[in-house]
Amino acid sequence: MPCDQDKLAIDDSRWQVAVAREAVIRPLINAGQLSPIDVATACRILGLRRSRLYALIEQYRSAPVTSSLAAARPGPKKGARRLAVEVEAAIEEAIRDKYLTRQKASVSTLHDHIRHLCRERGLDIPSWKAVRARVEQIDRFKLVRQREGNKAARDRLRPVPEEYRADHALQIVQIDHTRVDLFVVDTIYRLPIQRPWLTLAIDVASRIVVGFYLSLEAPSSASVALAIHHAVMPKAEWLLARGIELDWPVSGLPDIIHVDNAREFRARALARGAAEYGISLLHRPVATPHYGGHIERLIGTMMGAVHMLPGTTFSSISERGDYDPERHAVMTIEELERWLTLEIVGRYHNEVHSSLQMPPNAAWREALDRRRAPFRHPHDDQQFFYDFLPFEERSIRRDGVHIFGLRYWDDVLSPWAGRLDRQLRVKYDPRDLSCVFVEGPDGAHWPIRYADLRRPRITLGEHRLAQAALRQRGVRLTDEQLIFDTVEAQRELLETSASITKSARRQVARRARSLNAADQGAAAEVVAPGTKDEPETLPVLAVEEWS
Template identity: 40%
Template sequence: MTILGPKCRRANLKVPHANTVRLRVSWLSDKTKDEARDGERGRKRHRPVPGSYKEATHPNSVWQIDHTPLDLCIVDDVYRRNIGRAWLTLVIDVYSRCVVGFYLSLDKPNATSVGMALVHAILPKEGWLAAHGIDVKWPNWGKPIKVHADNDKTFRCDMVTRAAMAQKFDLEWRPVKTPHWGGHIERLLGTLNQEIHTINGTTFSNPTQRGDYKSHEEAEFTFSDSETYVTKYLCGVYHQSKHDGIGRPPIRMYESGILGDAHTLGTGLQAPIKDPMRLRLDFLPFNEVTVQAYGVTWDTITYYDPSIDHWIHARDPKTGRKRRFTVRRDPRDLSSIWFLDPDRDVYLKIPYRRMEHPSLNLWELREVRAHLRAQGKDEVDEDLVFDTYEELQRIKKNASDETKEARKRDQKKRTYEKKKAAEAAQVGAAMPASQQAPPSRPANTNGLLEDDEEISSFEVVRGG
């Protein structure tokens, strides 16, 4: 009004009331207001975005990946009480709009979420579906040419970028100030959560929608129920329904892109994944360590197997310094690591040096270290770590299981075990017949080995 007043007086016009101006402004379209306020950036908000990327010319040419919390409270398996929401990491094929893989977790998104979602997407799903007892068809698999992700640190971490290089596909991150760039997957995540709003225990999208509805009291889905529901919805409903953006069901678009039809020249099926286990290991967090006489140490825990003896105190032939080796671990189970033997390009499974130690996960290890720091113990050794872990376990066992965090903690442990089994089943089913373990033979009556039998103290995963 400070601007309008002088202008109106110079033009011999009556100065309008502020409410009149606000009313007239409210009549303007959002496009007009955004252009007046923000110029070119405002105009861009209202320009149509193409329905597909030019690079997405066939299935698996371009994928998009993103995270979202499910709009659903879930309950634990034992007490059937609320433990909060799960996080979904989803991978979509842009050409067909099919979901090629996902990872559901009780933990906030991290590098493991990204890695396991991509492994799930790349490998055939038959073994994974069988392990979960889910009777649907999910024929999407294969390596992508390019994966688009936003700038979240979980997508830009060294583990993911190194794994992409090892598996020979490109990673591209969202350019700055281009919110429409990941539109395909964001719309799908929104659609999925809208579907979840029909389930008891939904949190809806915001407190206004939720109103007086008590999500935590109405919750009835377990983590396993949620995983099954998401799978059946994606494969049985979303893949089979006509998609407005492509004018046909996603699964039909995917199949025609692979097998061809009257209008499309198919690309054909990719060659089977040569080494599914190596693929999975490439998407686990890594570290660079030296080999000492007692083994290798990662986060205070020491691992040892005779298979790495010849690398003890090894020197780098170029620098003369102590040689560092790549090791990987699954954060959900720290009882073993995988050591990359550089001469043979194979991963060797290396267990705890002290086998009596209990298995724990990375989040439990961090809890132990935080507990010790709170007591002023900054320098700790392996014995103190495991003694403290067992002490905390005893305290938790004696504490009430009525707390939400206690139920969630215990549920995570159960979920990790089921996930590892399902992932192993997926890898096993995708393994070429030549790499699958032969059926075991009955033991000889004298308990001795046949001449052609061998004993190995470690597992080997060969390189590609």
């Protein structure tokens, strides 16, 4: 069952307490029988009475996620009353111009400047407490860098591990992206379209690949979420769907996920989703690529294998010579995905690794033996998928949910429509916008489809292209019908020109790849709690209109 606590609404101080509690309570539960010594030690570390510790243990057993250990916040919910947009803009301007400077102004001085701005603009003056709350939300690294310089920020806040190594399986998993050194072709004309993107995840202790995600879209928070989902979940069904009869025994929640500082790795959903499951999310220091050496070497190994395929771009222009990769390209992205799986599971995992002096499969078994705590798996597979999806916060209107200029409706929204005094989180899979997932006040997720079920399935990429086309035509206020009409017109144009231009074939392939992947992925399999699976397509019914 979902936890009653909303992890994204928990303030930072209570969240840190919950994280500390989870780090102590989880090993107690894994140990089985609770000894008096262990209980006394945990009480001393957490500063709790014995009865309170037992209550928290029961809470964690019923909902084994970090947010179940967060203390309830007394009083009204934080952020229930918001300042006017103009006042918020004045505060942001003052913070940028007066507070984030080398003069190191105090909060009181900042508040005086905000009062002056608000009087000039005829705005309500915010309280000193409201200004201080917004100052406290400033990123600590950004604050120190702006007020004291880059060196001070690095010296005071940058982590400095002596050596990056792992002792047991799934202690540390590194994730990174790369553009594959290979052109793929479309499925219809078998003509080259582009180089796909590959997101890889590796277990540092054994160098075994724990998961990957291949896409025609540039890296995003969604591709990170899908790679993590693939890494954590068992892979037997995934392999069977691709006709691969090999064993890929890796699944489970890692203790640490190590990533670089790309924007997609800084998403709030990723940070809180990781902490929700007791996963520490670590970012490598800027301009220190050696901190990600394990995943970088894996990427190099995979691209070295790709260089043997027709259509490869090799790693440099000089290495390529007069070889024309587009003319020699023969593999679709689906075929490349299957080839990569065979290369990883059938070859890489069974060849001797130069650093370990044994195959990753053997190193994985040894790393398993060194792991004292049992493997952890998500208590709810669907909930785990939801927790890493990108989201927007929206009000539930009387006519449904509006997001991306599209309207969604389901009868499950009726109790909330026009009645809630707060917004709900609307999560989405960029590969298919025909269905979004509304997180209810109780934490349960509900799939909500287009209000007009006759609407075609589209990807987020197609939606953005349609909006860009409308803006070029000078159309500022667009309705839902105009967006879908534009997408349909673009699809017809792409289909007719696909045999002529590479960019058109690329768009067609991206759409087909995204929608097919969404059908096969976890997002397409989820259903609302207590409901039955819906059919994949709904018949279009004739409608008689009355004037």
